[in-house]
Amino acid sequence: MNAKTTLPEIPVDAETQRRVEQFLFREARLLDNERWDDWLALMAEDIHYWMPTMENRRRADKNGTYAIDRGALYNDNLRDLTRRVTRFKQPTAWAEDPATRHAHVVSGIEVYQGGQAGEFIVHSTFVNYRSRVEKDNDLLVGRREDVLRADGDGFRLARRKIIITQSVLMAKNLNTFL
Amino acid sequence: MCNANGDQPIRLKRRPIAQSIENLDQLLSLEQGRMSRDVFWDKDIYEQEMERIFARCWLFVAHESQIPKAGDYVSTYMGEDNVLIVRQKDGSIKGFLNTCPHRGNKVCFADLGNARQFVCNYHGWAFGIDGGLKGMHASETYEAAGMDKSEHGLHPVAHVDSYRGLIFATLDPDAPSLADYLGDMRYYLDAVFDMDEGGTEFIGGCVKSVIQCNWKYASENFVGDILHAGWTHDSGAKAMVGGPVAEVHKTPEQSYHVNFNGHGWEFNQDIVGNCATLGEKELLKYLYVLQPKVAERLGELRSKMIGAISSCTLFPNTSFLPGQNTFRTWHPRGPGQIELHTWTFVNKKAPQEIKDMWRKGTMMTFSPSGVFEMDDGENWEYSTRSNAGFVTRQQDLYLGLGHDTRVEDTDLPGNVYQGQINEANQRAFYQRWLDLMKADSWKTVPQRDVPKMKEGV
Ligand code: FES
Ligand SMILES: [Fe+2]
Numbered sequence: 001m002n003a004k005t006t007l008p009e010i011p012v013d014a015e016t017q018r019r020v021e022q023f024l025f026r027e028a029r030l031l032d033n034e035r036w037d038d039w040l041a042l043m044a045e046d047i048h049y050w051m052p053t054m055e056n057r058r059r060a061d062k063n064g065t066y067a068i069d070r071g072a073l074y075n076d077n078l079r080d081l082t083r084r085v086t087r088f089k090q091p092t093a094w095a096e097d098p099a100t101r102h103a104h105v106v107s108g109i110e111v112y113q114g115g116q117a118g119e120f121i122v123h124s125t126f127v128n129y130r131s132r133v134e135k136d137n138d139l140l141v142g143r144r145e146d147v148l149r150a151d152g153d154g155f156r157l158a159r160r161k162i163i164i165t166q167s168v169l170m171a172k173n174l175n176t177f178l
Numbered sequence: 179m180c181n182a183n184g185d186q187p188i189r190l191k192r193r194p195i196a197q198s199i200e201n202l203d204q205l206l207s208l209e210q211g212r213m214s215r216d217v218f219w220d221k222d223i224y225e226q227e228m229e230r231i232f233a234r235c236w237l238f239v240a241h242e243s244q245i246p247k248a249g250d251y252v253s254t255y256m257g258e259d260n261v262l263i264v265r266q267k268d269g270s271i272k273g274f275l276n277t278c279p280h281r282g283n284k285v286c287f288a289d290l291g292n293a294r295q296f297v298c299n300y301h302g303w304a305f306g307i308d309g310g311l312k313g314m315h316a317s318e319t320y321e322a323a324g325m326d327k328s329e330h331g332l333h334p335v336a337h338v339d340s341y342r343g344l345i346f347a348t349l350d351p352d353a354p355s356l357a358d359y360l361g362d363m364r365y366y367l368d369a370v371f372d373m374d375e376g377g378t379e380f381i382g383g384c385v386k387s388v389i390q391c392n393w394k395y396a397s398e399n400f401v402g403d404i405l406h407a408g409w410t411h412d413s414g415a416k417a418m419v420g421g422p423v424a425e426v427h428k429t430p431e432q433s434y435h436v437n438f439n440g441h442g443w444e445f446n447q448d449i450v451g452n453c454a455t456l457g458e459k460e461l462l463k464y465l466y467v468l469q470p471k472v473a474e475r476l477g478e479l480r481s482k483m484i485g486a487i488s489s490c491t492l493f494p495n496t497s498f499l500p501g502q503n504t505f506r507t508w509h510p511r512g513p514g515q516i517e518l519h520t521w522t523f524v525n526k527k528a529p530q531e532i533k534d535m536w537r538k539g540t541m542m543t544f545s546p547s548g549v550f551e552m553d554d555g556e557n558w559e560y561s562t563r564s565n566a567g568f569v570t571r572q573q574d575l576y577l578g579l580g581h582d583t584r585v586e587d588t589d590l591p592g593n594v595y596q597g598q599i600n601e602a603n604q605r606a607f608y609q610r611w612l613d614l615m616k617a618d619s620w621k622t623v624p625q626r627d628v629p630k631m632k633e634g635v
Binding site (some may be wrong): 055058092095170 | 194287289290291294335361381382383384385388389390393412413414416417418457458519533534537538542545546547549552553554556557559
């Protein structure tokens, strides 16, 4: 996991930390409950939601494990996220019916001041467990790097980078957001 | 271009599978459009497939664009055999089993990269990019034992060759040429991989996932099953374009199944139907501008295939979708599992923005998070898993659509059938499967299909 933060890590006050944690916990609950539209409403207009796929490369290989112009499971703007939500909501989304049961577990939340006023860099780890019908159980574990932007009393998600541990996704699909 | 590997001593001792399965004919009644479910479940059948299909056929291993420079390599699979495909100093391509001939350790753990040599982690044997054993840790001890280095290189695949940028390899020294193996399917391949003068390239790396299904469910889906799209992919189509999938069953007079040697392509001639599902107008414009130029070079019919509603499987386990530009191999992992490797292909000369749109398009549609693929995986998993039931497994399956649709009076190469809602290609796929499974060598595989294209065209 070679997430690089170029900005100095300037901590925030305890109240901001608490509010950011609350935002992420609530976000996880919205996803657990398939409240797709409420989840979309947390996104900033200019959201970049990115989940690259991992390549096994030698350490000496300058190309690195992942890159913006290589494989991705998400490399989305708001329109793309909205299209995915549109599928989830179709009665003909056969692989969502009966419903998948989700648990989004978020932990290790660190909050630092962002590059712009009112922006925050937020690191977190996650465990995602999904169960479908009888015995389809899929586990994904990883780390996220977000940019949250203050918006009224709350925040909007402006950037998310999701780094999972698997290079071969050990599942037939990824029918959730992380 | 043929890059047969050099004259290294053959150290592979082939052990034919203990007992070939008798009465395989009973599994398929293709004339009646019926087939047994055993082909998706039986472990002995799977083992025989490893020997008679995957260790025998030409399998897709890489695209030329993935390994442009000497020492560039990719690690991939031929069946369950891990192989390294390596660009040589003279520009040719070689392939080796990714296993050390000393004690058998895996030699290269990277998926891709550039190497001057491959060094085994266990006892330090070092191999050149040509596969030859160049040196080892504590080499005096081997000298004292009288070991001859020249006899202990990486084990080469039998043949490597390419067509329109697609590199194939076979593990069978007696395999026919790649041109013969692809046969008339080359005519149609040109519609996609030679639609533009610069040819194609792979972009954006490889996305890998695991599906708990038999490999043939995936291959047969892409060889001819457009039927499922209108039903399975309704939700994906509504997400991407706001409406249902096109009703191709209403216009069979404009569409075809074609097959040759078990490879198959179903298509209509709407130029952009597949591409339209990506929801990017710029891509449609790109194809419409290209189409008349393709017509000049390849003729009217093939120019209308460049992004049309269509799908193709190259026997046994490589498939692609024109217009959506996903290219994929379904690597078998036992009778009930595949490892899916997918890439995005584009015309090399296309503008960068166009390439980027296709890279995003494959991700949005045909990747594990894609709005179409999500529903495919679940279908194939449960079509496979149901066969665990002992009695369930005795019930045969239907494969009979398009029985009297053969078009005899045509100049089109291959076996041609009217109407893309059809199961002719699937039946041809399983006929080829049966022919290979019954034959104890390439010599006894019947040549059912008469080529119209000449060798090497
Ligand atoms: S197993 Fe490779 S050097 Fe011994
Ligand atoms: Fe499909």
